[in-house]
Amino acid sequence: MSAPIHELVAELGDDVVVTEPDRMAGYRYDRAHDPDAGTPLAVVRARHTADVQAAVRFAAAHLLPVVPRGAGSGLSGGSSAVDGGLVVSLERMTAIDVDPVTRVVVTQPGAMNAQVKAAAAEHGLWYPPDPSSYEFCSIGGNVATNAGGLCCVKYGVTTDYVLGLEVVLADGTAVRLGGPRLKDVAGLSLTKLFVGSEGTLGVVTEVTLRLVPQQRPTATLVATFAELDDATGAVLDITRRLRPSMLEFMDRPTINAVEDMTRMGLDREAAAMLVVQSDEPAGHAAAEIAEIEALCEKRGATEVFTTDDPAEGQQFVTARREAIPAVERTGTLLLEDVGVPLPQLGALVDGIAAISAAREVTIAVIAHAGDGNTHPLVVYDPADADMAQRAQTAFGEVMDLAVSLGGAITGEHGVGRLKRPWLGGYLGDDVMALNRRVKDALDPLGILNPGAVFD
Structure with missing residues (x-):
């Protein structure tokens, strides 16, 4: 281990910071199996927001890439590892808390879509976004790509249900955006900015989702x-x-x-x-x-x-x-x-x-x-x-x-790394430049998921 990683291990523990090549191998790829996936310096298996903050602060101090990772079920290479960087895995952050009175669920990003559905169903409620991979895709990944699914034709996609987020920014600051309110237009719609941002603007560590009454028999x-x-x-x-x-x-x-x-x-x-x-x-x-x-x-x-x-x-x-x-x-x-x-x-x-x-x-x-x-x-x-x-x-x-035909290069899987070469041509120069201005403002060092979405 290099000296800097030794410092992070000392702070978080070797159960959290994984550096053995054999253990890290499974964190190099997502479901897209990007042939250009790199080898990380370490994998941080975060237990809570404070672990994510520590990892991001360490990365910022040493100019290391940070690749957020949920269940690894992504289909566009959005969580492919980067050589010499940190993979911040959120798989251990799986807490789910349903409030049936306000019809919201507060969940950590590592919880599976199916687990959130099951928790809501215990209260006669339903979380509609329904990717085909719902049994093995995480809520954090759903938020990162603005996932849709089989029911989206009537019930919409992930962003239609995200009411609030906790996000760790590129300097390690944790901010709360939105909350358990159905209507809230104070300030810019920053919550929506992070939905679909594929880990390039911050690391989502908690999500507040709107629930609806249980679906009727079909x-x-x-x-x-x-x-x-x-x-x-x-x-x-x-x-x-x-x-x-x-x-x-x-x-x-x-x-x-x-x-x-x-x-x-x-x-x-x-x-x-x-x-x-x-x-x-x-x-x-x-x-x-x-x-x-x-x-x-x-x-x-x-x-x-x-x-x-x-x-x-x-x-x-x-x-x-x-x-x-x-x-x-x-x-x-x-x-x-x-x-x-x-x-x-x-x-x-x-x-x-x-x-x-x-x-x-x-x-x-x-x-x-x-x-x-x-x-x-x-x-x-x-x-x-x-x-x-x-x-x-x-x-x-x-x-x-x-x-x-007037269409888009991605509807719900994200740009990731595999579709990045086509993004500029799709958006056009002005809109691509605006995207970069937002990215640069929130991640001035360019450490958050480099190579995904942006060059």
Whole structure:
């Protein structure tokens, strides 16, 4: 150990400050498996805010990079380690405190999304943001990327539920922003500034979240289509008139990968499948599903299945959640997260299919179709240098396509390190400069998650 790290170990203890290479290895990568991930000088397994403050102050004094890390489930390389820096892991900070009277929950960032949902459910309440990875993604990571999920079409994304934050700034100061109030417009909206900032402006150590009454039982519809355009056309028809609680899309490569994993009898020949749910009050849910069924049939759906049994419907939701792991079994993935205005969804899906054919790589598409946020999964073999290059080219072309259609290079996974080269072109010079001014004001030494989002 170098002398400076010895000082931090002495202050926090060797249970908190990890320096053994074998123990640090698991903290180098997130789920994106960034091939350029570095080797940290140490991993700080913080127990509370004071540990985070100590780590950040030490890093500032010695000009060391600081990479905040939650569960490591990120998909854009946002928590990839940096050579010679500190990884500040928040995995041990998992306290959850629900106040059912004010309908808020105060949680530390290491708590899993599923754990917060379960704690809220004990009081008949619900935390709606619902990433597919909800069982193993942390609230801190959800805040860092402004995660959405399967229910976002009706219930919104993480920022819609964040009422307050405790944040450790780049000089080690801990500040509290917002709080358990539904309405508060005093001062600038600094709480929202940190949501989606991917650890580049501060380290979130506590989150106050709004809860809502428990979701009503759901009715489910599953529709398959022989043509992609019919499926995306049905999405537009549905969203013009209705607001289901879930509206998800899977294309043929995804359907087949999920069927290989689950053996649940999905139609392998279908070009696309929609999974739709309604949680309207009793009687109204069935009516909404019936209307959606008619719209799908009008668009030429080859098969439509409906059920008002929540357990039966959950089987199809689980199949959708398993899409990324299922496709991942077929090869290494470059995970996209592009979104477009809904009228351009069909053009995006068709364009991705054209890129897949031109580059001779599989691109499986899943989508939170109700809000235009797609997750194209570029599949390749890293041992095949030519294929790997074609996959990288396709990755960039998908982002260029989304931007050309008025869309965004990320909807909920964040920019991280993998999408940083495209950020300036997407934002434009003036907006990129404004982003940098905010970054420089809050992190003048540039120690907070360098390489993520910003060059």
